[in-house]
Amino acid sequence: MPVLDKTSSALPAVGGIVIEGLRKVYGQGDTAVEALKHVNMKVGPGEVVGLVGPSGSGKSTLLKCLGAIIEPTAGRMTLGGQVIYDNGWKITDLRTLRRDSIGFVFQAPYLIPFLDVTDNVALLPMLAGEPNGLARQRAWELLSALDVAHRAKAQPSELSGGEQQRVSIARALANRPPVILADEPTAPLDSERALAVMKILNAMAQQAQTAIIVVTHDEKIIPTFKRIYHIRDGQTIEEKGEGRALD
Amino acid sequence: MINLAGRDILHSWQKFVFTGIGLGLLIGVTLTMAGVYRGMVDDARALLTNSGADLWVVQKDTQGPYAESSSLKDDWVRSMLGMPGVMRASNVTYFTMQVKRASQDVRAMVVGGEPLSPGWPSHLLAGRHITRGHYESVADIKTGFSVGDQIQIRRQFYKVVGITQRMVSSGGDPMVFISLKDAQEAQFLKDNDAILNERVRTASNPLFNRPSVPGLLEAIQASQTSSHNVNAVLVQIHPDEQPEQVAQPIRRWKHLEVFTREGMEEILVAKLIATSAKQIGMFLVILAIVSAAIVAFIIYTMTLGKIREIAVLKLIGTRNTTIAWMIMQQALGLGVIGFFVGKVSATFWAPIFPKFVLLETADALSGFGVTMVICALASTLAIRVALQVDPAQAIGG
Amino acid sequence: MKISLNPQKILFLTAGLLILSAIAFVALRSGPLAPVMVTVEKVKEGNFHAELFGIGTVEARRSWMIGPTAAGRVLSVKVDVGERVTKGQLLAEMDPVDLDQRMASLDASLDKAASAQTAASAQQKDAMARLDLATSNMQRNQDLADKNFISPGALEARAQEKISALAMIQVAAANTKSAGQELTRLKAERAALQQQRVNVRLLSPVDGVVTTRDAEAGSTVVAGQPVLRLIDPASLWIKLRIDQGRSAGLVPHLKAQISLRSQAQDRFEGQVERIEILSDSITEERIAMVSFTRSPMGISVGEMAEVTLQLPVSAKAISVPNASLHQQGLTTGVWRMVAGKPVFAAVRTGASSLDGQVQILEGLQADQEIVVYSQKTLNADSHVQVTPSLVKPQTRQSAAP
8 A cells, every 4th residue: 555654744634625505507597507506515524525526517517616716606615624615705826726725637647748747746845935955845746646756767658658657646635635626537548447546546636635626427436435415406415425445 | 946947948849949939040040130230340351451451542522432432544553752751652453243154154353553563462272372463363262263363354355363361342342452554454445346336436526636747646546545544542650640631731731531540440430331230230120129028038937837847835834935036047048059059050050151250359258138127027017916926825715 | 076987978069079179179270269370481591583475566667658659550579478689679560551652752752852943943034144245236226226226125125134134143043042942841851750660660769578558550659648658677676665664773784585486495685775765654654765786586576575675783782582571661571580570661662673672772771581472461460370381382284484
């Protein structure tokens, strides 16, 4: 089991995500579309929850709100113990929020092709102002934890799909965000690899006490969640998941 | 913080370098065009400097001897020597014509003068100055002649005895120097057919062909075939005199036109080269626009190819300014590569041009500045695109 | 920051270094930082061969114009161009027009005058006879008058007859004299016409060659207009013009090498016969007459000739190539190489030879190094570099001399 180095300055994440009454309307007047009607979600530190819903259900809108990419119309969002949106008021610097508080894992690894693996992971800490040496050190730790340290100096194009995915997860963790949003991280993978990815996510969530939301419709991994949020027509329903063990 | 632009360049360096070379050749052409203009101005200045004169005395109301034709009697030089402030004066003739060597024709400016006098080259590359009063010549190396060659000017053959360098007319034609008398004959004397024609015409004119005055016709025909004209008198003044002070009395009392160095430069550079300068100026503007367009296009294309990465970068929290700076740095880097390629290639191909191409350091530096500005401006198009990228694109909609 | 070297980076760095060195090369070779290339030579000491050079035309020493002394029409021309003629030979004749007829008329007048003379002498005789008669009559009548046989009136008549007879004798004598003078006058007139008749024949004054035939039979010429021109072919020489500025040392009896335009390969010997006192001030040339030692065949008057005169070889002198001389203001000088830097040394020059050497009288010593050829005009702070030659050696064969 990959383990984060306890001597690193890994602080426990605080607060997770809390969403109350989130509403998002696109457009105005006659052409107005209510993508999110009334969404409540709560994910605690160290939890890995699934977000499942068909296309057109408002899933991507919710993801964009969670990712501080778009601004909701109404409701309240708390991230890592910090209120980031409250019925019209919003935190001004969304970008810094995304950089420091939210980790993104995409459908495809989306590594920066002209940076090597280490620098891809170290990029975020460097952007946050950390000195290059420390940033690379942290990157190396994460890569070791994810068992891709032997590829530290390689170019992204030289890695296999699974290795790239693991590097992207390392990148998401690099700034120690309280929240990670994973958008269909297992879609292109077979069941063995998909479960491996879920295993890593769960382990990382535990170790760093990060709240992880996994948007997915992959039947292979849905049974692994302890809690699942279903979203339909702009509203969410919580459901207890199977919570199958990963080993 | 690592340099994103540098990493990107290193990663796809082939594309960058090839684009840089292409841009560089374009910049090289631009620098060469500027060099052609500078060369033309330098040709004019070299002509004036190498003549060693401080004043040019020419026919009244002309702007000769280079821009316009001017004709003076060759004994004016004696009056010049007597004017106050004049140290040396000598006659010169200038005539552009085809000079033959074997079967080869070379366009040259034939100059008539005396060695070690104003108008004669002051230094040689090989050979010697002319020692005989007739039928010897000194040629510029641009003519392609060597010491010992026999060249033909009009009807006479001249032996090349010396070679000189950078002796060119304002139009860039190389100069061939012969003695003044030979030059007067070559310039003003016609070929045999024309002389015979002239003789017949004179003989058929009853005013000139009077039987009661024997010898009249011969005397007239002899005067028609002799020439005592020159194109200009070149004057050197005493070191502590002002050119304008020496020129004024000559203009006033001798009723000749006198130009100082500044006046001649203005005539040659401002008037003679003016049209070419405008053409070259327009060409440079067009080249600058084309270069800007190319840089804009290349950077735009490269940015479009990175839309996904830019979306990801924006999503994970990269500043807009960081992304913009990355793009601008790439454009500037392209400009730097292009400029160096351009400068080096311009330096290597400049000597091959038939006209003198002068690449000045100041031009290179200002060219570098302009290149950087153009690249920076050209990158704004791509920067606009990059800034408008929606981070949500990374989340696949 | 650790720089990790992979092959790509090495390639990039090498390329960058190449470009930088190319730029450095360019900056040092051309442009303002580059040195001026020059060639140097040592000042030579040795015998100095000064020569003079000039262009001349072949002329005849003496030429004659043969023509009439009065306007007239040419009757016939007996010789043509190129023919040799001897002294006294008839060359041409003018039309005598009416000279012969006038002479005939004069002859007739002469005859008439002779007849008048005869008549006058007969008249004289007659008058003498009358006087004799009148005298004897007077004598007889005087006797008779003394004896009073005749009247005094008759005696007076006889006396008057004697006086008349005396007067008649005087008249007759005068008539005779007059007739004689008339004859003399007519004879003189005839002699004059005879002279004119002789003048109409144009005779050659010397042995020579006809060079031009200017009038044909039937043309009208005025007095002084030549019908033919003659020269003495043995008297051809060259009228040589030498630039005044380059004529130092021009004296008679200098040896000359002559090259004729029509026979460019041959060289002829000659010497300076005479230096003209009058020079040409318009063309600034001195004029010298150079004669051939042996007259060449087939030369023509008016032909161009190039003449080189040998001046006596001077004693040991130092000389420099004329390419090394430069003017600064009114001073002539050369650039000396002193410890790798050029220094301007003023000199005083003497004679110059035709192959470009100039004698130095003052200002330099033998074996000093001077700059001969340079790429640009030098000044005191020029940065120079010495090379063996500034032009590529000739690979082409150059044409004849």
